[in-house]
Amino acid sequence: MTSIQTERTxxxxxxxxxxxxxxxxxxxxxDALRHEFGLTGTHVGCEHGVCGSCTVLVDGEPTRSCxxxxxxxxxxxxxxxxxxxxxxxxxxxxxxPVQEAFRECHALQCGFCTPGFLxxxxxxxxxxxxxxxITDEEVDxxxxxxxxxxxxxxxxxxxxxxxxxxxxxxxxxxxQDGAR
Amino acid sequence: xxxxxFGYADPTTVEDALDVLAADxxxxxxxxxxxxxxxxxxxxxxxxxxxxxxxxxxxxGIEVTPDGVRVGxxxxxARLLHSTEAAAVQPLLGRxxxxxxxxxxxxxxxxxxxxxxxxxxxxxxxxxxxxxGSVTVATPGGRETIGWRDLFVGPLETSVHxxxxxxxxxxxxxxxxxxxxxxxxxxxxxxxxxxxAGVVVTxxxxxxxxxxxxxYLSVGLVPEVHDLSDAVAGKPVDSADWAAAGExxxxxxxxxxxxxxxxxxxxxxxxTLTERxxxxxxxxxxxxxxxxx
Numbered sequence: 294m295t296s297i298q299t300e301r302t303x304x305x306x307x308x309x310x311x312x313x314x315x316x317x318x319x320x321x322x323x324d325a326l327r328h329e330f331g332l333t334g335t336h337v338g339c340e341h342g343v344c345g346s347c348t349v350l351v352d353g354e355p356t357r358s359c360x361x362x363x364x365x366x367x368x369x370x371x372x373x374x375x376x377x378x379x380x381x382x383x384x385x386x387x388x389x390p391v392q393e394a395f396r397e398c399h400a401l402q403c404g405f406c407t408p409g410f411l412x413x414x415x416x417x418x419x420x421x422x423x424x425x426x427i428t429d430e431e432v433d434x435x436x437x438x439x440x441x442x443x444x445x446x447x448x449x450x451x452x453x454x455x456x457x458x459x460x461x462x463x464x465x466x467x468x469q470d471g472a473r
Numbered sequence: 474x475x476x477x478x479f480g481y482a483d484p485t486t487v488e489d490a491l492d493v494l495a496a497d498x499x500x501x502x503x504x505x506x507x508x509x510x511x512x513x514x515x516x517x518x519x520x521x522x523x524x525x526x527x528x529x530x531x532x533x534g535i536e537v538t539p540d541g542v543r544v545g546x547x548x549x550x551a552r553l554l555h556s557t558e559a560a561a562v563q564p565l566l567g568r569x570x571x572x573x574x575x576x577x578x579x580x581x582x583x584x585x586x587x588x589x590x591x592x593x594x595x596x597x598x599x600x601x602x603x604x605x606g607s608v609t610v611a612t613p614g615g616r617e618t619i620g621w622r623d624l625f626v627g628p629l630e631t632s633v634h635x636x637x638x639x640x641x642x643x644x645x646x647x648x649x650x651x652x653x654x655x656x657x658x659x660x661x662x663x664x665x666x667x668x669x670a671g672v673v674v675t676x677x678x679x680x681x682x683x684x685x686x687x688x689y690l691s692v693g694l695v696p697e698v699h700d701l702s703d704a705v706a707g708k709p710v711d712s713a714d715w716a717a718a719g720e721x722x723x724x725x726x727x728x729x730x731x732x733x734x735x736x737x738x739x740x741x742x743x744x745t746l747t748e749r750x751x752x753x754x755x756x757x758x759x760x761x762x763x764x765x766x
Contacts, residue, residue, distance in 0.1 A: 295489045297480035297497075297522055318481035318523075321510070340474040341511035348577050354551075355577040360510045362503075364481055365527060413577060437662045438575025 303367035307332070308376030316363045323347045325363035326373060334374040334408050338440070345439030348409040349373050355413045355438075374408035377415050390463075391415045394456035395449075402443035409439050414453055423464045427457035476513035483525040487532075487611050487638055490524050494636035495613055497522045502638055504546055507574070507582035508590045526638060537562050541604075541645040546586070546638070550579035550597075562646040563604060565671055568655040569596040575663040589639045591624075591631045594665045594691040596655075597642075598625065602696035603671050603688035606644045612637045625695040651675040652757030654750035657690065658742050660733070666690045667734045668742035674754040676762050680710050682755065685718055687747055692728045692739060699725045701747070710759045719748035 302315045307330060314329045323340070326332045326349070338346035340359045347358040350372035378386040391414045394400065401407045417435045421427070432453045441449060480497075484490040494500045499521035503509055512518040526532065526546060533547040537558045544553060544566075553559060554570040573579055573587070573596050587595045588608060598621075600606075607620045610633055624631050633639065647653060657669035669690030677683040685701045704718040728739035 295482045295484040295493055297482045297493065299478065299480055301481070317478075319476045319478055321475075321514075324475075341514050342507060342578065345575070345577065351581075354580040356581050357507075357577055359514070360507050360578075360581065362481070362506070362510070362523075362525075364483075365506075365525060417576070433662065434576065438577050 301364050301367070303364055305366050305368075306370040308372055314363075318362065318364050320363045321359050322349070322351075322361045322363050322366055322371070323358040326358060326371075329363075332373050332375050336405055336408050338405065338409075343440070344406070344409070345413065346406050346409040348412050348439065350412055350416050353416060355416050372412070374411050377411060389415050389456075390459045391418060391452065391456040394452040394459065398448050398452040398455050400445060400448040400452035402445050406439060406441045406443075410436065410441070410449060413439060414456070418453075418456055418460060423457070423460040426461065427454060474514050476510070477516060477519040479513075479520055480522040481525065482522060483528045485528050485530070487526075487529060487640070490526055490529065490638050491611060491613050491636050493522060493524050494638070500524055500636075502526055502589075504586040504589075505549065505582040506586075507578050508587065508592065532640065535559055539646060541606075541643055542566060543641050543643045544584050545641050546583060548584055550574075550582050550584055550587075551576065553584050554579065563644050564647060565600050565604060565653045565655060565673075566644060568653065569600045569671060572596050572655065572657050572663075572666070572669065578663075585639055585642050588624075588642050589631060589633070591626075591629055591695070593628050593694055593696065594669075596657075596666075596669065596671075596690060599669070599671055599688040599690050599696045600655075601642060601644065602698050603673060603686065604644045604647075605698075606642060608642045609640045610637050611640050616640070618643075621696065628694050647673070648675055650677070650758060650762040652754040652759070652761060654753035654757070656746050656750050656753075658746065665733075668692060668728075668739050668746060670743065670746035670750050672747070672750040672754045674751060674758045676710055676755075676758050680759060680762060682706055682708050682710060682713050685751055685755075687722060687750070689726060689743060689746075692726050692743060697726075701725075701751070705751075710755050713755065715748045715751045715755070718751050719744040719746075722747040 326335045336346040338344035342360045349358045377389040381387045482493045501520035503523045503525045532545045534545040536543040542559045550570045550573045560567040587597045602621045655671040657666040672687045675684045682705045701718040704721045705713040723744040730736040
């Protein structure tokens, strides 16, 4: 017979690092990320799946952290906005192209919705063929599930296209280098 | 906005899941959770135990045969959306799942879960009805198949009671010389549809319309399938009066009004969406008939 628990110890590969925590089973993943793991970059807006602010990557796929229980990610990989950048091997960090693009295109005002946009768009861009030019439909699909109440959508969409163009230029450069 | 306390179990077999469900009348099955967790967070539901079936192996299969597509309880909308094998047998599956919420919800939410949730604004409840589908339900007494007409009782209510796990949903394949279409009107792409329509048009060997059927979203309390053949049957596919079929559909539905749309506006949308989708489906049926399918 399967046991029924009210608290459980979970192990999660969080931004590449294995972390363990004991959490009440009714905690949402967003609760565990903020209150147990201290990753307050994940913002909680509506807490019922509408606004997209709390979107994180579970096994690489954008997922609302308010619509998953913390115990359900036991044994899985979770990436938050804090995990999008990469070490530059000189003690610093290299931002994901979409993070650079947000800065470049002024794609945030108050910044509350930004972590959800960044995780969703980063995963979407990483999953597509960077050599192909991004379409307006793709951009709409990337941003359509997240709300921004400063109404900065125009610049957010601009940032999507900017990031896609950067990634496209990167593969073109790499292809050239490879041909040499 | 936090769920009320509950107990949590994540069994690894269907039998264990049924044991937990049988021991606690207030227990509820958790699959994708994209509808259930908001209900918990808003305290509209407070199950005493959540039985998480995500660790039960064997429930995540998409089984495609010439007869139809069987979708396991743990198949996420996103997987069904991208299954070309499933789309080849029943194109409505891909067309409808493309309209289910946003990508982040589709990555987690399950097709079978949304059917068990029985929301009349859900896409997959209507597709189950339109394709004349059924679900397989496991109970302590054994397994049974429930057709869609017997499954949907009311908004968010099915005929499945007591300890039970819906194992899969079966969507029969598209008949030959047929075409389909699916369309929604929503305030924002991915939001709940103000109104939606899925249709199937079938032609006879002479490229005349033999039947036209439609199912709607956000229109009735439970999914309904309306036969619109009377308006177009016997007409050559190129000259059938789809507007007349839309007119017929408007008279058959009985939508409610709410904050998002009045009943009259919904009825208007039923007519418009019916006309548009039937024309699209008919063109597809004609090209499939031409290709000898």
